Amino acid sequence: MVQPHSTDAERAPLRWWRAPRLWWRQWWDRLPPHRQDRLAVLGPVLSVLLFLTAIFSALGYFSQQEADREQEAVVRDTEYAQQRLRLRLLERQEKLMRMARDIANRSIEETEFVFQAEELVAQNPDVLAVHWIGPYREVVTGYTAPGAPAHAHRRAGETLPPNTTGGAFDLARDLHQPIYSRPLPWPDGGSTLMVLIPFEDQRRFGGAVMAEYDIAGLLRYGVPAEVLARYAVTLVGEDGTLYAGTPLKPLTTPLSRLPWAPRPQRHELPVSPIGNSLLIRAEGLRADRDWGSEALFWIVGAMSVATIWMLLGNMRHTRRRLQAQRALVAETNFRRAMENSMLTGMRALDMEGRITYVNRAFCDMTGWSEEELIGASAPFPYWPEHEHDTLMARLQDEIAGRNTPGGFEVPVKRKNGSIFYARMYVSPLIDAQGRQTGWMTSMTDITEPKRIREELSASYDRFATVLDSLDEAISVAPLHSHELLFANRMYRNWFGEGSAGHERMLELCASVPVLPPQDHHDQVDSLMGLPADALVEAVAEHAQILVPELGKWLEVRTRYLTWVDGRLVQMLIATDITARHQAEEQAALQAERAETASRLITMGEMASSVAHELNQPLTAISNYASGMISRLQKGHISPQDLLGALEKTARQAQRAGQIIQRIRAFVKKSEPNPTLSDVAQMVSNATELADIELRRHMVRLNTYVAARLPRLMVDPILIEQVLINLLKNGGESIQQAQRPPGQRHIELQVVPRTVDGRPGVEFTVRDSGGGIPQERLDRIYEAFYSTKSEGMGIGLKLCRSIIESHHGRLVARNLYNGDAIVGCEFSFWIPEPPPEASAPLAPRSTETQTTPEGT
Incomplete structure (x- = not known):
């Protein structure tokens, strides 16, 4: 196929593009070779200059x-850090202002101030001390952190020098607002900052609460860790x-x-x-640029560009060489970075004991530079002078291969002269051919762990000293094991070194719960699934036991603990209460004697009334007997009349016998015997005896006992004694007030009542006497104190003791008509026994009334 010919318009752009190229080639060909070489060199130079210019420009721009x-x-x-510091200071200032307000309001004492100051210092490590400063710069009290410098400790009564606060005290006193002092230098280095919170005492300057901050502590604890x-x-x-x-x-x-x-x-x-x-x-904290790497990168880049431009044929070889070089640099940098990032100091010795290598951590620990250490031989510069002989012997053992697998502890001297302790581990240094060329030693700073270990040891010694000085015997043992984990000195004095005393006390403590024993053949823990946290957090159980071997009464408290190894253990705390037990027995005996004496005294005071009451049935018996004898002698009596007279005589004799029986039961000495007692029967027995005395004083007794009262777990004789005493006191009060016949009355009311959610029975005795003077109302329960001229002052105290022994309460108050006292009311409440101890309800009772004329 014949291609069409291109036109002149289509060939015009091609000729325009080829024309400069052809012109350049022709110009280059006409130049001599040396000019070509110069131009060939000038080209890469210009490229490198342009490249460097661009790199520096970009570097400067991005750096900015x-x-x-x-x-x-x-x-x-x-x-952000400034706001955190501000919030921290304002928070502490608010706490100090609350303490100052409490001092100004007199709602805090020195002991409570010290407790709050100690709590504030313990919660804030940057607070060194908190003191209460008086208006004349005298130190009232305060608390200083145990680790605070010596100048921060101030004694109570000490007067602060004027320059102590840098004028802040005077400003706080004049401005009446919190003042911060300027930073004040310490005598032994460091600086402190003080804040004074003034307070007023009766609108006058009463002093200030001064807190002292450690400025270094403010930086350490106030500035966020990320900052x-x-x-x-x-x-x-x-x-x-x-x-x-x-x-x-x-x-x-x-x-x-x-x-x-x-x-x-x-x-x-x-x-x-x-x-x-x-x-x-x-x-x-901006790290320095790795200018060497960047320069190397620039050189390599420039060489690569120039090499590509001038030596295209050697590009592959150059590329491989560049890759190998980069890999080598990366490997070297990686190894160096890994060595420098280690916190463990590394040191290499040759076979003669000379230092051949140290890493950055070793130099940072000792303070000596790498140039000062490499090549040094013993004695090394980081050896303390007084330890040269010991360390030289240790080095000889190290070179000879006599090394301890667990390492050894040595003192190390820094370049500034300070000493720290380090643990060193030694291992052989083997080269690539498998030959030993020296020894590699790793060193770890153990100053802080050693300090903590020493502090823990000292803390344990203090803990053991405190426990050994206690008067209680303390022992800790695992459950169902004969192992004794801890025992203080008192335990060892009483029971010896073994766990026999611990087991003996558990055997005698019947009320202390003991967990079931573990089956040693069973791989499942017997406590699995139980709430062990509840056992550890439970309140301690108490028990009082008699140990015949010691001849002592002990109060044993026990609780479960989680021991340091995770085991559940039982701790016993035994206190000698022999003297207290004997005192309680003696007090109970004295109380029993006092109750019996009180009843005898009451019957003694009522002797004339009882004699008068007995005289009536005895007189009637005598009259009936005389009449029957006279009529029998005359023969003027029939059998029916004789039978009627004998029945009346028998009733009078029974009445006299009942009175004597009531008196004998009332004054009989017996042990307290709480039983389920009928309330109506106790009231009837008490009013039968008390009414004899009340009728002698011409006092009317009105008794009301509510229906269906529950039985009470009480000693009926003691409750009757309280009722008789209160009724008798009411009659005597009416007699002393000389009330007219219409106002000589006493009301006894017994009703159910619930107090604090517990049901019970309330006994209320109201009289119309002269009451109790208001200034004596708070003292009527004191021993040997009486409002009556002939009183002994033991009646109401015994009544209150009896009611409190029955878990009740006795209350007295005056009755008023306007401002005049028109009587007195004594009421006591006794709780109802638990449902399992309850008895059937008492039968329904009715209201009764007795008068001076008869019953």
Whole structure:
């Protein structure tokens, strides 16, 4: 097929594109070879210059952008840290202001102030001390942290020098508002900050609550950890004085002087509410650029471009060499970074004991540089002078291969002269051919673990000393085991070293719950599924036991604990209560004697009334007997009349016998015997005896007993004694008040009543006497105190003791008609027994009334 010919219009663009190319080739061909070589070299140079110009421009631009972003981040984080410090200071200030208000309101004493100050210091490590300062700078009381410097400890009564607070005390006194002092330097290094909260005493300056802050502690605990991790944060004064923190050191490398070199970003703000006297400053922890890697990258890039331009034939070889070089650099950097990131110090020795290698961690620990250590031989510069002989012997054992698998502990001297303790582990150093070329030693700083171990040991010694000084015997043992985990000195004095005493006390404590024993052949824990937390948190059980081997009464308290190894153990605390037990027995005996004596005294006081009451049936018996004898002698009596007279004589004799039986039962000495007693029967027995005395005083007794009252678990004789005493006192009060016949009455009311959710029975005795003077109302229950001239002062005290022994309460109050006292009311309440001890309800009773004329 014949191709069509192209036109001149179609060939015009092709000629325009080929024309410059042809012209360039012709010009290049006309040049001599040396000019061509120069131009060939000039081309790569220009390319490299242009490439470097672009790289530096981009580097400067992006460095400026990154610096702006870092500056914004520094400002933002500095403001955040300043707000956190402000909130922390305001929170502590609020607590101190509450303490100052309590002092001003006199609602806090020195002991409570010390307790609150100790709690505040314990919760805030940056608070060194809290003191109560008087209006004349005298220290009233306070608390100082145990780890505070010596100058922060102040004794009560000590007067603060005027320059102690830097004028803050005077400002607080004059302005009557919280004042922060300027940062004050410590005599032994460091600085402190004081805040004074003034308070008033009767509208006058009464002193101030002074708290002392450790400025370094404010930085450590007040600034967020994430801010401290990203920046070098310091607290400085307005004049630039450094109070806390470590500032960044300026870069001194040659590259740091370049315009685009990274500059640490910084920002500072005043710490509110302290003011401009304390500033928080943050400097960015920006790492230096790896200028060597970047320069290497630029050189390699430029060489690659130039090589591609000039040596296209060697491109593959150059590429392989570049890849190998990069891999080698990456491997070297990786190994170096791994060595430098280790916290364990590494040291290598040759076979003669010379140092051949140390890593960065080893240099950081000792403070000596790599140049100072490599090549050094014993004695090494980090050896303490007084330990040269010991460490030399240790080095000889190390070179000879006599090493301890668990390592060994050695003291190490830093370059600044300070000493720390480290643990070293030694292993052989084998080269690629399998030959030993030296020894590799790893070193770990154990100063802090050793300090903690020593503090734990000292804490245990203090704990054991305190427990050994107690008067109680304390023992801890696992459940159902003969192992004794802990025993103090009192336990060992009483029971010896073994667990026999612990088991003996558990055997005697019948009320203490014991968990079931574990079957040793069963692989399942017997306590599996039980709420062990509830056992550990349960309130301790109490029991009182007699140990015949010791001849002592012991009060044993027990509870379950989770031991340090996770086992559930039982702790027993035994207290010698022999003296208290004997005193309680003696007190019970004295109380029983006092109750019997009180009943005898009551019957003694009622002797004339009882004699008069007995005289009536005895007189009637005598009259009936005389009449029957006279009529029998005359023969004027029939059998029916004789039978009627004998029946009347028998009734009078029975009445006299009942009176004597009631009196004998009332005054009979017996042990307290709580039984389920009928309330109506107790009231009837008491009123039968008390009414004899009341009729002698011409006093009317009105008794009301509610229907269907429950039986009470009481000693009926003691309750009757209380009722008789209260009724008798009411009659005597009416007699002393000389009330007219229409107003000589006493009301006894017995009704059910619920107190604090517990049902019970309330007994109320109201009289119309002269009452009790208001100033004596609070003393009527005191022993040997009486409002009557002939009273002994033991009646009401015994009544109250009897009611409280029955878990009840006795209350007295005056009855008023306007401002005049028209009588007195005594009421006591006794709770109802539990349902399992209840008896059938008492039969329905009716209201009865007795008069002086008869019953």
